[in-house]
Amino acid sequence: MRVLMFGWEFPPHISGGLGTASYGLTKGMASLENIEVLFVVPKAWGDEDQTIVRLIGANRVPVAFKKIHFKGFKKGIEKIEIFSKVIPYTDPEDFWKKAGEEIAGYKLLVKTNSQGTVDFSGRYGSNLMEEIYKYSVVASVIAAENEFDIIHAHDWLAYPAGIAAMQISGKPLVIHVHATDFDRSGGNVNPDVYKIEKEGMDAASKIITVSNLTRNIVVNRYGIDPSKVETVYNAVEPLDNEDIHFEKGFNEKVVTFLGRITLQKGPEYFIEAAYKVLQRMGNVRFVMAGSGDMMERMIRRAAALKITDRFHFPGFLRGDDVFRMLAMSDVYVMPSVSEPFGISPLEAMQSNVPVIISKQSGVAEILTHAVKLDFWDIDAMSDAIYGILNYPALSSLFIKNGKEEVIRLKWENSARYVKEIYEEVLLNN
């Protein structure tokens, strides 16, 4: 079975959970038999690990003057050849002009460079919508040029690409919901994003969600038939740098928040809980590692609470710094307001750190050896932090049982479930 998979990021160029999860799943699939994955990202940098998967960068696919063969757009029009549907253009003004007149037709517009390929930033910039569009155009070229049985698109950024590939190839589409705009926006859903998400979900033969929490959102907020949606939990890569040993330069406890400092992650609840703990004990420091649009507000709040001497903002951590931070930590807190899954607590548990997670996270559905509480329950949060720091038996049992628990969460198992879903889709196709 060959899978054409559309993602947005691939290690080492990842900025969040999406890249980690889609890579982990791909790696899990590589360990299964009879399955081969072609992984497409908008931008391949050239230094990605391709031992487990063939990686295609959309930025390296020549698209200019390509003939695209629509094999199964609709029943009855199979094998109708449509020429020159990709019209390369070089002048932006030209694009807007043409875009207006071509909307009704089938022509796809995309800007190419001198090599006849499309440029991608590979980031989540202000021209994200344009990137998504360009990605879908190149996807149809890739779909036309490769053999595969099924299409798998990770998250909304890749849904249009998946749909395009589906339309070109006539192969079934599976989409993988790692998050919805309801999670990201805290309720103020961007209608453009919602539209793309909804289209992807409608077009897909099967929808994979990373938790039942997300599954419910997909069913209730997007009006999708529940029988079409299945939950496959994420897993975590075994730690390969377990030796990272980091000595704290001080003899104080460390409580860590690690993630984007945005509404979705609930940073303000962490600060309030920190304040409560600091009222009671002195030998503890709080760290809010990450960056995001709420960072300034959080710094101001910490200052207003007069806890800045004990509350630190080291910024966004990369690579080994993350593990160093975890090695220093005595408690890891993920107070997310809405977290479709949340791999980071699993990484903390691997690093022998007890975790406190919100019940509003998908990972709470599978973890037993973690403190689970409502994100808004600052009392419970501070109490749990205090308890773990002050009652050594609690901390040591969390570490011991947590490690055992997290070892059992293997990508291979997730991949196996996904494969079963593929087989089911192909059977019904």
Added chain:
Amino acid sequence: MSNLKNNKAICLYFQVHQPFRLKRYRFFNLGSDHYYYDDFNNESIMRKVAEKCYLPANEVLLKLISKHKDKFKVAFSISGIALNQFRLYAPEVLDSFKKLAETGMVEFLGETFSHSLASLKNREEFENQVIRHSSMMKEFFGVDPVTFRNTELIYSDEIGEWVSEMGFKAVLAEGAKHILGWKSPNFLYCNAANPRLKVLLRNFVLSDDIAFRFANKDWSEWPLTADKYATWIKKLSTEGELVNIFIDYETFGEHNWKETGIFDFLEHLPGAVMKKTPFKFMTPAEVAENLQPVSAINVNTPISWADEERDVTAWMGNELQVAAIDKLYSLYDRVKECDDESIKKNWDYLQTSDHFYYMATKFFSDGVVHKYFNPYESPYDAFLNYMNVLSDFEILLKRAFPVHEEDKIQQLEWELDIKEEKIKTLSKEIEKLKGTPVHRKGEAISGSGGGKPKETPPPEKAAAPKKESKTKKETAASDAKKPVGKAVKAAASSGKATKTVAPSGSAKKTAASEAKKSAGKATKTAGSSGSAKKTLRK
């Protein structure tokens, strides 16, 4: 009573207990909020159980006792905690138990006041609680318990010995398979160390048929009737003398609701047993008096009636439980000295075994019962809350009884005295050393008594093993400086040069002791050790 001799006996015992559940206690209340209990929950659960179980079941028993004159008997063990809850929330339950007591057909067993695990941690506290519980039985029901049943039927040879020494004639225990081996629980046994203490073992199959399986529609024997049950008992008459049915009283009406027919079962059971079997209802005390023990039963490690394992891991099976219990009983000495009523009360209530049961992580495999009435979402949560409460209790204890601060000061003064003594003896030695021709510089001296160089720790450590004596030594050293001799020079230089030589402390000691014997010899030894070092240096 002789007419009971050589008879077969059936013994019913019901456990009555409700814990004082703790309220949600956050750490930021430490030191300011000293009330720990969830009154609403405790009251509503007690009211509920009283109405569904205690009152109707007592009524049935009362009826049965008057119906089967002198032929139907039961035993109760009611924890002191439960009695306190009756007084607070359901006094009519207490009255109905008193009525049962007045019939004379009911035996009240002894147990720990707090339904505690003290028998596993602290004998003194255990005995203290048993005595208090017994006096409570006397006060409420006018009886002195002669049969003992420990919390959750926890029993070992040692616990048996303790209660035997306290005057109990019999004890109840679990008929655990791993203890019995090929033996049958359907006989009377005695304690391994003290044969005068009779041991009644629970028939867990017949007990659990009522307690756990009665309402289970998937059970092949469902529905269970009193007649059917009586035929099972009858079957045992060919091979056994004693059938012990030990169950939680809440089995009637609470674990099994009225609608399951459990009360009808109870109502018809005595008649069916009397009609169909040769077994006669006896209280545990009567059993102990009238049946002959067939052998001693060895129980080296504590057993209980809980879970598949029948051990104490339901309360002390994980690190959380062990930490919490250890912490609790570490406060014992302090509590013992205090006579503050509220502290004593908290001490009692915090010992209740249920608190530790909630912390069991076993429920991941062995579920249902552990979750019953469990106010916590997880064992971690239970531990967290309990430890917060316990921390506050400790604060309270320390605040109310700062005697221990004084104790500390006394301790320190006592230590100071000892050190003073040491300094005195050391100065005397130095005085003596002064009189000898050999003088040494304390800090730098090295060399073994026998003159052989040895591997030793760095001299600076050895030179001042005791801080307090250091100053004295230093003065001694400065005194010794004046009459500097060859040996001192040699020793000083060798001390600097080689770290791998004997500690000056021992050298001094030997020098001192040798000085006592004869000054001349000491000189010789010192000289030789000095020369030994010289060679080393080369």
